[in-house]
Amino acid sequence: xxxxxxxxxxxxxxxxxxxxxxLVRIQSVSADPDRLSEVERxxxxxxxxxxxxxxxxxxxxxxxxxxxxxxxxxxxxEGAPTVLLYAHHDVQPENDHADWDSPPWExxxxxxxxxxxxxxxxxxxxxxxxxxxxxxxxxxxxxxxLFIEGEEEVGSDTLVELLGQHQERLAADVIVIADSxxxxxGVPALTTSLRGLVRxxxxxxxxxxxxxxxxxxxxxxxxxMTLARVIASLHDxxxxxxxxxxxxxxxxxxxxxxxxxxxxxxxxxxxxxIGTGSSVERLWTKPSLSITGLDAPKxxxxxxxxxxxxxxxxxxxVAPGDTTExxxxxxxxxxxxxxxxxxxLTHTVVDTGEATQIxxxxxxxxxxxxxxxxxxxxTAPVDMGVGGSIPFxxxxxxxxxxxxxxxxxxxxxxxxxxxxxxxxHLAEFERVVLAEALLLRNLG
Ligand code: BES
Ligand code: MN
Numbered sequence: 333x334x335x336x337x338x339x340x341x342x343x344x345x346x347x348x349x350x351x352x353x354x355l356v357r358i359q360s361v362s363a364d365p366d367r368l369s370e371v372e373r374x375x376x377x378x379x380x381x382x383x384x385x386x387x388x389x390x391x392x393x394x395x396x397x398x399x400x401x402x403x404x405x406x407x408x409x410e411g412a413p414t415v416l417l418y419a420h421h422d423v424q425p426e427n428d429h430a431d432w433d434s435p436p437w438e439x440x441x442x443x444x445x446x447x448x449x450x451x452x453x454x455x456x457x458x459x460x461x462x463x464x465x466x467x468x469x470x471x472x473x474x475x476x477x478l479f480i481e482g483e484e485e486v487g488s489d490t491l492v493e494l495l496g497q498h499q500e501r502l503a504a505d506v507i508v509i510a511d512s513x514x515x516x517x518g519v520p521a522l523t524t525s526l527r528g529l530v531r532x533x534x535x536x537x538x539x540x541x542x543x544x545x546x547x548x549x550x551x552x553x554x555x556x557m558t559l560a561r562v563i564a565s566l567h568d569x570x571x572x573x574x575x576x577x578x579x580x581x582x583x584x585x586x587x588x589x590x591x592x593x594x595x596x597x598x599x600x601x602x603x604x605x606i607g608t609g610s611s612v613e614r615l616w617t618k619p620s621l622s623i624t625g626l627d628a629p630k631x632x633x634x635x636x637x638x639x640x641x642x643x644x645x646x647x648x649x650v651a652p653g654d655t656t657e658x659x660x661x662x663x664x665x666x667x668x669x670x671x672x673x674x675x676x677l678t679h680t681v682v683d684t685g686e687a688t689q690i691x692x693x694x695x696x697x698x699x700x701x702x703x704x705x706x707x708x709x710x711t712a713p714v715d716m717g718v719g720g721s722i723p724f725x726x727x728x729x730x731x732x733x734x735x736x737x738x739x740x741x742x743x744x745x746x747x748x749x750x751x752x753x754x755x756x757h758l759a760e761f762e763r764v765v766l767a768e769a770l771l772l773r774n775l776g
Contacts, residue, residue, distance in 0.1 A: 334770065337766060337773065338766060340467045340769070341762060341766045341769065344467055344765075345463075345765070348459050348463045348466065348765070349446075349758075351381055351459060351462065352439070352455060352456060352459045352756075353439040353448075354377065355377060355378070355381075355450065355455040355459070356437065356439040356446075356448040356451050356455055357437055358373050358374040358377060359423075359426075359437055359449075360421055360450070360482070361422070361423055361424070361425050361426070361449075362422035362423075362484075362485050363424070363485060363486050364425060371399060371400065371421075371422055371482050372400055375391050375421060375482050378402045378458055379391050379404075381458070381462050382402065382404055382461075382462065382465070382478060383404075385406070385462060385465035385466055386465070386470070387404040387405065387406040387465065388405050389404035389478065390402075390403055390404065392497070392498060394490035394493035394494050394497065395490070395493070399481070399483035399486075399490065401479065401482055402421070402478060402479075402480040403477070403478055403479055403498055403502065405475065405476065405477050405478070405501065406465065406472060406475070406476045407475050408472040408473055408474045408476065408776065409472075409776070412473060413474050413505040413775055414474065414475040414477060414504045414505050414506075415475070415476055415504055415505065415772060415775055416477040416479060416504035416506070416507040416508070417461040417464075417476060417479070417507075417508050417510070418480070418481075418507060418508065418509045418511070418724060418728075419454045419457035419458040419460075419461060419510050419511060420454045420457070420481045420483075420511060421454070421455065421481070421482050422481070422482045422484060422485050422486070423450035423454075424449065424453070424485050424749070427752065428752070431753075432447075432753055433447070433753055434447050434448075436448060436752075436754075439451055444757065444759060445756060446758055447753055447754065448754065448755075449754055451755055451756045452513075452747045452749055452754055452755065453511070453749035453750070453754065454484070454510070454741075454742075456742040456756045456761055457510035457511050457741060457742055458480055458510075460510050460742060460761075460764050461478070461480075461510060461768070463765040463769075464765065464768040467765075467769045472776075473775070473776025474772050474776045477504055479502055479724075484724065487529075487531070487682070487683030487685060487723065488685065488723045488724055488727070491723065491727050495727060495728065496731075499731060502728075502731075503732055503735075504732065504735055505734075505735060506696045506735065506737075507732075507736070508738050508740060508768070508771070509722060509724070509737065509739045509740065510740050510764075510768070511722055511739070511741050512526075512718055512740065512741035512743060513718075513742060513743025513744055513745075514743070514764075515713075515714040515716055516592075516745060517744055517745075517759075517760060518708065519708070519711055519713075520705075520707070520711065520713040520763070520767065521714045521715070521716045522692060522697070522701070522704070522713045522714075522715055522716070522739065522740065523690075523716055523717070523718050523740070523741070524690045524715045524717065524739070525581075525584070525617065525687070525688060525689045525717035526652070526687060526688045526719075526720060526721055526722055526739070527616065527619075527620075527651060527652065527687050527718075527720065527721055528649070528651075528654065528656050528659070528684070528685055528688075528721055528723075529647065529650065529656070529683070529684065529685045530647075530648045530650060530656050530659050530660050530681070531648070531681070531682035532645070532646045532660070532663060532664075532679050532680065532682060533643060533644070533646075533679065533680045534559075534562070534644055534646060534667060534677055534678070534679045535641055535642070535677070535679075536555050536559040536641065536671065536677050537640060537675060537677075538552065538553050538554060538555045538558050538638075538641075538675045539552060539554075539555065539639075540640065542637045542638060542639065542640050543637065543638050544637065545636040545638050548638055549638060552638060553672070553673045554639050555638075555639050555640055555641050555642040555675070556628055558671070558672060558673060559643075561670075561672050562672075562677065563644060565666070565670040566646075567621070570608050571607045571608075572606075572607045572618075573607075573618075573619050573620065573648075574666070575619070575621070575648075575662050575663055576662060576665075577658065577661075578619045578651065578654060578658075578659055578662055579650075579653050580609075580613075580617065580618040580619065580651050581616075581617030581653050581689075582613075582617060583609065583610045583613045583617065584610075584612045584613065584716070584717050586714065586715075586716060586717075588611050590611075592745065593605075595745075612717065615717070615718075616716075617651055618651055619650055619651050619654070619659070620648075621646060621647070621648045622647045623644050623645065623647075624645045625643075625644065625645035626642070626643070626645075627642060627643040627644075628643075645682065646663070648663055649719060649721070650686075650687050651687065652687040652688060652689035652717070653687070653689060654687060656684035656685065656687075660681065660684065664679060684723075685721045685722075685726070686727075687721070687726070688722070688726050688729075688737075695736075696736035696775065697736070697738070699771060699774035699775050700713070700774075701713055702770075703767050703770035703773075703774050704767050704771075706770050707764075707766040707767035707770055708767070722739070725737055725739070738771070740768070740771075741764075742756060742760070742761055742764050
C-alpha cells in the first residue's frame with residue numbers, strides 16, 4: 333500500500349516542483365501595498381491549482397478590497413471524515429536583494445535546496461496539499477476542505493470575519509496546518525505549541541520641535557536617548573523579559589544540542605545567549621521581546637539637533653497559556669511606568685495573534701504519528717514547540733472546538749524563512765508529501 337503511494341509521489345513530484353516554481357515567481361508580499369495585485373495573482377494561481385485537482389474552489393474575502401483567501405471542497409467517500417487543509421499564499425518581503433545568492437523571485441536549485449522567497453514558507457505548504465490531492469486523484473480517502481489565506485504574514489486581520497462568513501464550508505473533523513516544519517533533516521516533527529504575538533509601535537516625545545543640540549543639550553533630553561532607556565528597561569541583566577505579569581510555561585522535554593543552536597540560529601561568533609532556563613523554554617514556552625524597527629534620523633547627515641520624537645516597533649512573543657490581552661496590558665503598564673524625564677509615550681497596537689497549545693493525543697494524532705514514521709522510514713516524529721506564531725490556529729479552534737489540529741510543515745532548521753536565501757530542502761519535501769498522503773489515507 334505504502335509502496336504504491338511512494339511510486340505515486342515519484343510520479344507527481346516533477347509537476348509539483350514546476351507548479352511550486354510558478355508560485356514562487358509571484359511576488360505575493362502582503363505587507364507591501366504596491367504588490368497587492370501579486371497577492372491577487374497568487375490567490376488566483378492557488379485556486380487554479382486546486383481546481384485542476386477537482387476541488388470546487390472559490391476566492392473569498394471578508395469585504396471588498398480585503399485580502400483574498402481560497403476555500404474549497406472535494407468530497408471523499410460517504411461517511412469519511414472531513415479534513416481541512418490550511419496554508420498561506422502570501423509571503424514576507426524579500427528585503428535587500430544584495431543579501432540573496434540568487435534572485436528571490438527566481439526559484440533556483442543549489443545543493444539539494446530550492447531557493448526563493450516563499451519556496452518554503454508557505455508555498456511549499458500549499459504544494460504539499462496539491463500533491464496529496466494529485467496522488468489520490470478520484471480515490472480520495474477523506475473529504476477535503478481547503479483554506480489558503482492571503483494575509484498570514486501580516487497578522488490575519490480579517491480572519492475572524494472570514495471564518496464567520498464561511499463557517500459551514502470550513503467545518504472539519506481534522507485540520508492539517510502545513511505551515512511549520514520538522515525537527516531536523518531526517519527527523520520529522522509534529523508542532524504542538526506556538527507562541528502568540530503582540531506587536532506595538534511606541535513613540536517617545538521630549539520636545540515640541542527640534543532645537544540646537546549645543547544650545548539645549550544638557551538640559552533637555554533628546555527623544556532617542558529617552559527611547560533607548562525605555563527599550564533598555566524591557567530586559568533584566570540576565571536578558572529575561574522584565575515586563576511583570578507575563579506567563580511562562582514549563583520546559584518542553586526536548587534536547588536542542590548546543591552545536592545545533594549555534595549553527596542554526598545565525599548567532600555571530602562570541603554572541604552570548606540571553607535569558608534563563610533551558611534553551612527550548614526560552615525559544616518556545618517563555619515570552620520574548622525584540623525591537624524589529626526604529627524610526628530615527630539616519631547617521632549619514634545627522635545634524636547637531638535634539639531629535640524631538642522617535643519611534644520603535646516592539647514584537648512581543650507570548651508564551652502558550654498566556655493571552656495577548658494580558659500580555660498587552662502588562663506591556664503597556666511597563667512602558668508607561670518606565671518613561672524617564674517626563675517624556676510622553678504613546679503606543680499603537682499593530683496586531684495580535686493568540687498562542688496555541690495542543691493536546692497531541694487521540695486518533696488523529698495516532699494516524700499522523702503512524703504516517704510520519706512510515707514516511708521517514710521508521711523514525712517517529714518529535715513533538716516540538718516553535719517560537720513563531722500562526723494566529724489562525726486559535727481562531728479556528730474557537731470556531732470549531734471539537735476539531736483535531738495537526739501542525740505539520742515543510743521547514744527544516746536551515747530554511748531561513750523570512751530571511752535572505754530562504755530555501756526548501758527538496759529531499760525532505762518529498763517525505764512531507766508522502767507523509768501527507770499517508771496521513772489522509774490513515775485518517776480515511
Ligand atoms: N510559518 C510561520 C510560523 C512559524 C514560525 C512556524 C516559526 C514554525 C516556526 C508563519 O508564516 C509566520 O511567520 N507567522 C507570523 C505571524 C504573525 C504575523 C502574526 C510570525 O510568527 O511572525
Ligand atoms: Mn508561514
